[in-house]
Structure formats: C-alpha cells, structure tokens
Amino acid sequence: MRSAAPASSKRQVPPPPRSVLDTTKVAPPSCRNDPMPSFRPPKRFLLPVLLAALGAVVAARLMHVESRAVDEHLVGFPDADAFAHMLRPPLLGVLCLLPALAALVYACAGMLDRYLFRQFLSAFALCFASLFALWLLIDLGNNLEDLRQSDKFPAGTIRFYAVQIPSIFVLIVPYTLLLALLYCLGRMSRSYEIVAMIQTGRGVTRIVMPLLAAATLATTACLIFNYHWAPWSEGYRDALLLEAKGARRVMASNVLYFNADSRRLWKVGTFTFDHTHGEPLLDVDVTSLHPDGTLRTRLKAPRAKWDGLTRHWFFEDAEVANFEPGQPPTIEKPPSPLVRTNWHETPWQLIKPGLAAPYLGIPDLNSWLAANRKIEWADKRPYLTQWHYRWAQPFVCLVTVLLAAPLGIVFSRRGASGSIALAVFLCAGMVLLSTISLTLGEAGYLPPAVAAWTTNAIFGTLALWLFHRRMAGLPIYQTLRRLLPAGD
Secondary structure, three states, rough: OOOOHHHHHHOOOOOOOOOOOOOOOOOOOOHHOOOOOOOOHHHHHHHHHHHHHHHHHHHHHHHHHHHHHHHHHHHHOOOOOHHHHHOOOOOOHHHHHHHHHHHHHHHOOOOOHHHHHHHHHHHHEEEEEHHHHHHHHHHHHHHHHHHHHOOHHHHHHHHHHHHHHHHHHHHHHHEEEEEEEHHHHHHHHHOOOOHHHOOOOOOHHHHHHHHHHHHHHHHHHHHHHHHHHHHHHHHHHHHHHHHHHOOOOEEEEEEEEEEEEEEEEEEEEEEEEHHHHHHHHEEEEEEEEEOOOOOOEEEEEEEEEOOOOOOOEEEEOOOEOOOOOOOEEEEEOOOOOOOOOOOOOOHHHHHHOOOOOOHHHHHHHHHHHHHOOOOOOOOOHHHHHHHHHHHHHHHHHHHHHHHHHHHOOOOOOHHHHHHHHHHHHHHHHHHHHHHHHHHHHOOOOHHHHHHHHHHHHHHHHHHHHHEEEEEEOOOOHHHHHHHHHHHH
8 A cells, every 4th residue: 555755755846947038137146135236337447547547647747847847937938928838737637648538438439449449559559669669770870979979878868769759759650550550451351350340330431430539649649749849859859969979958059139129139159958047148249239220338258147036137257348439449347247137138038039940839939929020020931830830730640540541441452552552652742742831831932821731631632532432432542543644
C-alpha cells in the first residue's frame, strides 16, 4: 500500500525563464529598495575634468606672470594701448583651457565622431612631431655655431627654442592639419570606412564635422598666439642669438625720433630688451632746436636711463654743447649723472620708429598706429598690413581643412594620388599668394585689409566649390584636369 508523501516534499516548480527579447532590467539587490538611486557620471567625462583642473592651475601661474609683465611694460611705455595689453593674461587663460574644451567636445560626441577624431588625432600628433623635428634639425644646422659660443650652451639652447614655441606652432600647424587630414581620410577611404559612414545616412559635411571642430580649436590657438606672443618670439629670437655671441640683446638700433612740441631730435644707437628693467639706452644723442630751427644744445652720452616713477632722464658721462648765433659752440662736462626733470619723452616714444612691423603684436601695433596717426611722413602701410594679417593668418587652418577634406575623401583607388597631389599643390599656392599679397600691401599697391584677407577669400571660395562637388558625388580631380590645357 502506497504511503502518502509529506507536504514538505511537494515538487517545487522553477520560475519560467526570462525571454531573450525581454529587455526589462532587474535592479541589483542593493538598489531594489532604494527609491532614488545615486547618479554616476560617465567615465568619459573624467578626462575633461582632469584637464580643466590642470589647465586652471597652469593658467593661474601664467596669468600672474603675464600680469606682472604687462604692468612693467605699461610703466616703461605709458603711451601704449593699455586695454589691448590688459587682454593678454585672460587670453593666456583661455589658451590653457582649450585642451579641456576639446576633451569635453569629444566626450559629448557620438561614437562615429569620436572614432574619426581619434584617427585624426593620432595622425595629427605624428605629423606635428615629424614637422617639428624637421624644422628643429634645419634650424640647429643654421644656428648651432652661434649657440655654441654661449657660456651656458645647453640651458641657452633650451631657452632659445622654448621662447619660439608660439611662432613655431603658428608656422607648422596649417601644414600639420593638411598632412594629417590627407593621411587619415585617405586611409579610411581605402578601407571603405567613409563609404560605410555614408551608408548610415551621414553626408560628407556631417562626416567631417569633427575635423572642422579640430580646425576651429587650432584657429583659436593661433589667434591667441598671434595676438602677441608669436611675433614677439620672432623678434626675441635674434636678440638671443646676439646674446649667445656675447653681445647685448638688441630690440632696435640707430633710431631717430623728433618731438615737434619740444623741438628735440633724439638719436639712440641701441635699445636693449631690458631697458625697461634698468638697462640703459646706449649711444644717446639729443639735439634741441630754437623755434626758428637753429641749433640750441646738443647732448651726447654713452648711456641714458629713464625712471618710470619720477619720469626723469639720467645721462651718464654726458657732454653738452651750447650754440649761440654768431659764436662758436661751448662744450661743458656736467657732473654725472646729468638729470633732466622736464623732458617728457618716454622710451616707448623713442623706440616706436625703430620697431619692425613683423615683430609687433596687436597691442603694440595699436599703440604704434595711434601714435603716428597724424604724422604724415610715417609709413603706416606695413603696420596696417601686419595688423590685418594678425587676424587673417590663423584662419588659414580652417581654409586648409576645407580644402583637404573633400580632396582626402575619395571613392576610388584611382583618384586618391591625384587628389592628394592637388591638395598639396593648392596649399603651396596659398603660401605663395599670401607672401605676394603681403608684399604688395606693405608697398602700397593693395589696401592693407585686401592684402591680408585675399588668400583666405580666394582659397575659401575654392574650398566651398570642392565641398559642393564632393557632396554631389561629382569628380574633382578629373574636372580640374580638363580645365588645364594639358587635360585635352
């Protein structure tokens, strides 16, 4: 007789398995009873936060140093454009935060945009390092003998090239963008990755949007460097070479300045870079005139200093010649130093005629143009041309990307080499046209604004035409070949 099974031994039925298509997520045990789970930000935002913190620390240090430099400059040059110089520290702060901004844009972008940006960034780093190494080898070959004459050869060489970082960056970034784009887009075109992106519904413009964002960041960095530091480093380069040879760092030489109000003609043999920090002006000759233009006095001194606090001039070992009508000049040797308390000229006023336009940034160009606005004999064309060029030159980065992107994207192996050669040829034409237009602008054959912006306008229009043909799927290289006589 079969015995009844106990109630505790009843067969347990397992729960039905969840369907594979059931996408309902089961909360972990620790969160099932938590009415409001804590928010955890994505890990990809960690890099922007770290770069922002690092950039803030570096910006605080650089802005403090730059603020002191601006204050010292305004003391030595009280007639300078104070507002333009006061913008220098904030611009340095923006420059330090650009990497964090780039990382934030990358973190907020989509998957395909991040992939394209990573491919471009690796190519950009490789091309930038290669071009910098090539430039460094060429420059070392030209200046190594001069640098070896310095008593502090290793430290002096490092300082010599560290000072030139802004000008080097502005010089090689457009070429780096060109080579990186051609390499990145050409490789992705050969592996049909560009075709796959287009099949997802993206157009050519949407595909190159991350590259345009990178070009915008490069343009911003070049604008900041071109505002003051890149032209200044170009001028300081020659001074460091002179210092390596054992000579003084010269900012300007054999400068003439005439003050019509006081009727004094100044001739300064040498302006050193540190003359605002106590270094004297060398070989100073000051001639004072009577109202009728005849000689009154002539002061000659091997060294002269200007005190920014008292606004007095101090002439060491001076020799003064006094002129009277119909009598020979009388020469006297006053005690050294000879002090002039009522001479209101400043070193900035004296040095302005001797400053070269290519070595001046926006603040110094503003000051020079404002001081010489009413002087008819002052040639303002080179300074106006360089002022417009300071703003126009950084946009070459955007124009280069607009030119290289439609030529780097190819849909056939046959047209790749021709498009790349055409992109290199067009960028070489940009450099040639820019040099010619600047020369014509400084000589007065072209208006300054036209001379500075002509290259961007011409090649920017050409880039938009190339983009239109690439978006429409029309051939580019073959069309341009047919326009040439050899193409027939």
